[in-house]
Amino acid sequence: MKQLIIASTSTLHSGQYLDYLLDTLKLHFKNIEDIVFVPYARPSGITHDEYTKKAAKAFAKIGITVKGLHEFKNPVEAITNAKGIFTGGGNTFVLVNALYKFKLINPLKAAVNNGIPYLGTSAGSNICGLTMCTTNDMPIVYPPSFKTLSFVPFNINPHYLDPNPSSKHMGETRETRIKEFHKFNTQPVIGLREGSWLEVKGQSIQLKGELNARVFEHGSDPYEIETDTFLNELN
């Protein structure tokens, strides 16, 4: 049975890395002693080692050991043998580029579809959708494809941000961007606000956290869903 936590962000404004999720993660990774961390998204360009240390420090609080995927000689084998997987945030283009480069797309799909518990935050969540086309990140490298892991039958927009009515900036709002996406693509998009996550258990997909999420379906007006709503029918 598929088991995923697909979180908008790793860190709340007021908190430490992963803190708001630790109780959830204790259950999610129950009876698992060590997980593999995918550090490829490199937030602010930090090294794989630095990033893995940061993840390890947070998981140590719930008694779980973290090893960076870059530390394994054979990353495909490491994913295939992993007991749990966490893909951290950063730049989605950099992440997806690395996943293709190291031929990890299919091994990741196989592992997670076979029931290995997965946690994604930000870029690590964006890749759980059909494509990375609703990332907020800057395209600083050119990946071989925008297709991603398709663990859910729609796209994710992490760090979803409501329009700021007092802004004088003429750049597009997030809602405008997602509406533009729907001029060229038909799959739904879930805008996950910071502090929200999707909990996937087999065929069930449920919104968690304190906030509402915003759903964009092709050809309809966007709408809000409350926490605990199931999204099983959305595709």
Next chain:
Amino acid sequence: MKQLIIASTSTLHSGQYLDYLLDTLKLHFKNIEDIVFVPYARPSGITHDEYTKKAAKAFAKIGITVKGLHEFKNPVEAITNAKGIFTGGGNTFVLVNALYKFKLINPLKAAVNNGIPYLGTSAGSNICGLTMCTTNDMPIVYPPSFKTLSFVPFNINPHYLDPNPSSKHMGETRETRIKEFHKFNTQPVIGLREGSWLEVKGQSIQLKGELNARVFEHGSDPYEIETDTFLNELN
């Protein structure tokens, strides 16, 4: 001699489409009666016809007729024969995808390098740099390459936005994004604030408008330049 206006935005918060640039454009397109408009970036997904009408309405104020590139049977020929070219803003991925699809990259380079006056706003300015890798847009389609027209020997970041110190949002600031870009790329980036533009005349590149711009060079701290500064040495 190359002649370009590379503008951060088409529209200021308080103004009408292109209004703040019209005096400049009157000189830039002096003695030119008609220009070709490249509508491919499709802001908010509007049609090529709708977008061309919007551009035509603004240019009518300075006595210039606008024809949309999509109205020509042979777009390559249209660019080759154009007396002036304007590429409007919208989504840079959609724009660049169309430029490659219609094999317009080299014809555009040839026309502009041969002295045909060019105006770009937003996405139409981003493509004047070496790559589109410093766009702010959502990657809603997958273009065959991120390489762009290289009219200036650096990258452009239009709609440059200073960090908002009061924000509680955990998404990256623009400065953080451009610094991430420099972990993977070495060319300089000019952050053009709304209301600023670069004026290119042959080998000369000058910042225009009322505001400073922010320059990001690989391996150095970013710095501000004042309006009227020449950027001829930057590469």
